[in-house]
Amino acid sequence: MDYKALGLKAGIEIHQQLNTKEKLFCHSPTVIRDSDEHYDVVQRYLRVAASEMGDVDRAAQEETMQHRLFTYYTYDTTGLVEIDEEPPAPLNREALDIVLTIAKMFDMTPLPEIHTMRKMIVDGSATSGFQRTALVALNGKIADTCRIETVAVEEEACQRVKDTIFSVDRLGIPLIEITTAPCMKTPEEVHDVAQYIGMTLRSTGRVKRGLGTIRQDVNVSIADGARVEIKGVQELDLIAEVVRREVQRQLSLLAIRDELIARNALVNGEVYDVTKVFAETQSNVLKKAKCILGTVLHGFAGLVGTEIQPGRRLGSEMSDYAKKCGVGGLFHTDELPAYGVTAEEVHILKETLGAGEQDAVIIVAATEQKCRCAMQMIIRRAKMAFDGVPEETRKMLEGGSTAYMRPLPGAARMYPETDVLPVPVTAEHFAGIEMPELLTDKVKRFATEYGMDDGMARQMAYSEQLPLFERAVAEGIRPVFAARTILASLKEASRAEGAGIISDDAVIGVMKAVEAGNAAKEAVLDILSACAKGLSVKDAIAKVAPAFSREELQELVRGIVSERVDFIKSRGKAALGPVMGVVMKEVRGRIDGKVVSEVLNDELNRIM
Amino acid sequence: MTFTNTDPVTVSFAGLEMEGIYISASGDNAVVKLKSGYNICVPETAVTAREGTPAPEKPSAQPLAQNEKLPLLSIISTGGTIASTVDYRTGAVSSKFTAEDILRSIPELAGIARYHTLQPFNILSENMNPAMWQELARTIYDEIKDGAQGIIVTHGTDTMLYSAAAVSFMLDTPVPVIFVGAQRSADRPSSDNAVNAICSAQAGVSDLGEVVVCMHATSNDTACSLHRATRVRKNHTSCRDAFQSIGRSPVGTVTYPDGKVVLADDAVKRDDVRLSLLDELEPACGLLTYYPGMNPSVLDAFKGYKGLVIAGTGLGHTGTDCIEKIADLVAAGTTVVMTSQCMAGSVCDRVYETGRYLLDAGVIEGGSMLPEVALVKLMWVLANAKDAADVKRLMQKNLKGELDVDIRGEN
Numbered sequence A: 001m002d003y004k005a006l007g008l009k010a011g012i013e014i015h016q017q018l019n020t021k022e023k024l025f026c027h028s029p030t031v032i033r034d035s036d037e038h039y040d041v042v043q044r045y046l047r048v049a050a051s052e053m054g055d056v057d058r059a060a061q062e063e064t065m066q067h068r069l070f071t072y073y074t075y076d077t078t079g080l081v082e083i084d085e086e087p088p089a090p091l092n093r094e095a096l097d098i099v100l101t102i103a104k105m106f107d108m109t110p111l112p113e114i115h116t117m118r119k120m121i122v123d124g125s126a127t128s129g130f131q132r133t134a135l136v137a138l139n140g141k142i143a144d145t146c147r148i149e150t151v152a153v154e155e156e157a158c159q160r161v162k163d164t165i166f167s168v169d170r171l172g173i174p175l176i177e178i179t180t181a182p183c184m185k186t187p188e189e190v191h192d193v194a195q196y197i198g199m200t201l202r203s204t205g206r207v208k209r210g211l212g213t214i215r216q217d218v219n220v221s222i223a224d225g226a227r228v229e230i231k232g233v234q235e236l237d238l239i240a241e242v243v244r245r246e247v248q249r250q251l252s253l254l255a256i257r258d259e260l261i262a263r264n265a266l267v268n269g270e271v272y273d274v275t276k277v278f279a280e281t282q283s284n285v286l287k288k289a290k291c292i293l294g295t296v297l298h299g300f301a302g303l304v305g306t307e308i309q310p311g312r313r314l315g316s317e318m319s320d321y322a323k324k325c326g327v328g329g330l331f332h333t334d335e336l337p338a339y340g341v342t343a344e345e346v347h348i349l350k351e352t353l354g355a356g357e358q359d360a361v362i363i364v365a366a367t368e369q370k371c372r373c374a375m376q377m378i379i380r381r382a383k384m385a386f387d388g389v390p391e392e393t394r395k396m397l398e399g400g401s402t403a404y405m406r407p408l409p410g411a412a413r414m415y416p417e418t419d420v421l422p423v424p425v426t427a428e429h430f431a432g433i434e435m436p437e438l439l440t441d442k443v444k445r446f447a448t449e450y451g452m453d454d455g456m457a458r459q460m461a462y463s464e465q466l467p468l469f470e471r472a473v474a475e476g477i478r479p480v481f482a483a484r485t486i487l488a489s490l491k492e493a494s495r496a497e498g499a500g501i502i503s504d505d506a507v508i509g510v511m512k513a514v515e516a517g518n519a520a521k522e523a524v525l526d527i528l529s530a531c532a533k534g535l536s537v538k539d540a541i542a543k544v545a546p547a548f549s550r551e552e553l554q555e556l557v558r559g560i561v562s563e564r565v566d567f568i569k570s571r572g573k574a575a576l577g578p579v580m581g582v583v584m585k586e587v588r589g590r591i592d593g594k595v596v597s598e599v600l601n602d603e604l605n606r607i608m
Numbered sequence B: 001m002t003f004t005n006t007d008p009v010t011v012s013f014a015g016l017e018m019e020g021i022y023i024s025a026s027g028d029n030a031v032v033k034l035k036s037g038y039n040i041c042v043p044e045t046a047v048t049a050r051e052g053t054p055a056p057e058k059p060s061a062q063p064l065a066q067n068e069k070l071p072l073l074s075i076i077s078t079g080g081t082i083a084s085t086v087d088y089r090t091g092a093v094s095s096k097f098t099a100e101d102i103l104r105s106i107p108e109l110a111g112i113a114r115y116h117t118l119q120p121f122n123i124l125s126e127n128m129n130p131a132m133w134q135e136l137a138r139t140i141y142d143e144i145k146d147g148a149q150g151i152i153v154t155h156g157t158d159t160m161l162y163s164a165a166a167v168s169f170m171l172d173t174p175v176p177v178i179f180v181g182a183q184r185s186a187d188r189p190s191s192d193n194a195v196n197a198i199c200s201a202q203a204g205v206s207d208l209g210e211v212v213v214c215m216h217a218t219s220n221d222t223a224c225s226l227h228r229a230t231r232v233r234k235n236h237t238s239c240r241d242a243f244q245s246i247g248r249s250p251v252g253t254v255t256y257p258d259g260k261v262v263l264a265d266d267a268v269k270r271d272d273v274r275l276s277l278l279d280e281l282e283p284a285c286g287l288l289t290y291y292p293g294m295n296p297s298v299l300d301a302f303k304g305y306k307g308l309v310i311a312g313t314g315l316g317h318t319g320t321d322c323i324e325k326i327a328d329l330v331a332a333g334t335t336v337v338m339t340s341q342c343m344a345g346s347v348c349d350r351v352y353e354t355g356r357y358l359l360d361a362g363v364i365e366g367g368s369m370l371p372e373v374a375l376v377k378l379m380w381v382l383a384n385a386k387d388a389a390d391v392k393r394l395m396q397k398n399l400k401g402e403l404d405v406d407i408r409g410e411n
Helices: A058-063 A093-105 A187-203 A236-263 A284-288 A314-323 A343-353 A368-384 A427-431 A439-450 A454-462 A466-474 A479-495 A504-515 A521-532 A537-544 A550-563 A565-587 A593-607 B099-105 B107-111 B130-145 B160-170 B193-204 B296-302 B320-331 B353-360 B371-384 B388-395
Strands: A009-017 A040-044 A070-074 A117-120 A130-142 A146-155 A159-162 A165-167 A174-180 A214-221 A228-233 A266-273 A291-298 A307-309 A360-366 A392-396 A402-406 A414-416 B008-013 B016-026 B029-034 B039-043 B047-049 B072-077 B084-086 B093-095 B114-118 B150-154 B177-180 B211-216 B223-228 B232-234 B243-245 B252-255 B261-263 B285-289 B307-312 B335-340
Touching (some): A058 A402, A093 A130, A093 A187, A187 A439, A214 A236, A236 A307, A236 A402, A266 A368, A291 A343, A314 A368, A360 A368, A439 A454, A479 A521, B016 B039, B107 B193, B130 B150, B130 B160, B150 B160, B193 B252, B211 B243, B285 B296, B371 B388
Antiparallel strands (some): A009 A174, A146 A174, A159 A165, A392 A402, B016 B029, B029 B039
């Protein structure tokens, strides 16, 4: 597909958790808990509040169409700020400095004063009904092709346990939000820019690692389409596919629009009670319903069921809108008869509503109030089909397709956070911020300076154990040996069944013992495994591989050689290999192979 | 260049040109709201005026629709968090909402009653004073006389208990008088103002007939407690359930969202008493918390006061070195009442020697009265009692539930 010709414009917003000691606006630790460990619950409602300009945000309004009671799990690692029972503490300077560091890496200009705002989110994921957020710096560069518009520091939201139950452990962990300009023109570029930003973030060594600690939102539009914001792409590998599928969706919606106009289609918005039509139905969904309402979309036949991206139809879009009213979904005649609805019932339904060949009928089943609300939403979405692509916030589904979440939020969702004082950022402070080496530069340096092959250099630079490696090198351990120990032995020893945590000090201790000749490098894995079971480095070496001195070795070698004098004399130099094997069997892991070979050579030379 | 709030401006900063709306000055910097809704702070020199339409006027508010078949409640707004919004002058939260604004922002209220709204003053509750309590009591009295079937007073939470207690003593009310506030400002989606206000309206149309404080029963948005005005304290600086009844259970509970009101057996019921107002107060009264090592000369500060409530230690004590000064005050005509820092429980100055000396010095035992309530009561008693003996009698008589029982006289 020629994306440039389609006028693809994409931008990304990256949210990355920062690895700070405390949360952004309180003193709780930034740890994620198992929701089973919660010790208390708090129950709250949220209401839409107007901005200080007096406007109400449309996205927020839609989120509160149902008056929902939210339940929040609290922990012994969370406090009153997370449950909105105490005013926030001042902005966490550690988090701000990480954000300033990243801003500097992108060559951005910091704002002289950081003003915290409340960004309204009333879907339950924030106990206060807003996320605190502050712009920190503006206008940066990524490579030569793209621009970063803003970086902000903000609070992470709650984790959803299920439905309306949330867990407040994650709430308040600092995030950096990086917003690019809509400067990407192909799905692959989106991937590359996201990857580059991710690498830059990790270069600081001060961001959280692991699933869910980084999330990408993608803004996508094509010529004649509309801006759509797709939230929560957690895997980088999917990001290009999400963009491809969104382009496909927008193209399909534009084609549907053209077809509707060509057919002279019409949505008159009339709603009929069709409960009686299904009085005798065998459909499980309809059987249980107190009320069933229907509407006719004139000229929509075949289009409601048209696939617009894998697994998604125009009908799915309407269904997403309807679900805002608390209904489970909808049925449309493009997919019926099915789900226990018979051809006969479909026939009567169409006849009752006066729907013709070219028309589609949509029905919803629930309480009357929910049905009426859902029908209004369905009619609204059907009317939007004439305009093509609606501006929306969408969420990613498995595989890279998306579902409707809410309208794009507007400026009305922002409100000044009156409980937090502005934080000045002086030019001196910004100038004094040290920039870390980019991981890509580190990879190059490890290869040239340390003689690592490219694979090892890359693996080491991107490893979570990079700080341990850098410490080891600083303490005089040979880089390649350190990298091998950390990437292979340490990993294997930590993964073994029943293995406990092996401290950095222990790893360094083992490597130092090897470097000093007090342990053989062949024994590193075994020693580390013993450390993982709780032994000190000294005890682990003594137990697993008591070091073998040169003198002891010489004695052993003399014994072995003396038993094989005839063999050695008959074979000459060729005897080295087999005899070496016999010796190694006795001393493997207790003394360096190189030393064994030296001592054995000496002994052979002596007797030959 | 000076700008005023909502002026359209252009910001030139970081190599960018951005359109925005001027919000306020911050030192040498200017705060500007960008199109994204973010406020940013840039050097004022980076801001220039922009041609453009100023922010559109807010649509004029529709008149409130009232259901004439519902009972009439008066909402008397005095300010506080329940009615607060951001103030661009200080950047902090201040009280600006009117009673009408409250009705508009909480439409559920319209299904419970019809309302007459008025705002005798609009202040944060730390700025309240006895003269305002009097004005408040008169306003409530007038509203009831004019047919209100219940009164809701929106009030800042900091000193709500003083105002509520003061109204309790000044007013005999046949209808519920509900003091309500919020611990989270009304401009946030999680504000407790809506649940508290809706519960207060439910209490306002209920069978209750006394002055109460209606606030969250727990941290949850599922119920409010109705606390007797003379037995309530704000016991937490920030939590929703900061208000707690001391030494007794709440006189009622209102569940949300079903609006069910359950009253305690000993709650005063609607029409149990006839409307009357005795609105005199003696404001020259003080409240002193005794602390170990307190210099007795602190008591000199109250010379000339008509009344002094001491929040003593434990059963109601001060250091023995204070007794002489207390005796001097009493001799000079100051009524001194002893209460306890313990909050729960009664004062008893007959157990320990120090207590007996205090009694000898002329101190009146305040029983189980909360120190703040005793202060307000003393102001009312001093303005309404016939003589010194009557002051003592009234201070030790349970007038509005402030005492568990009348204190038995001992000669």
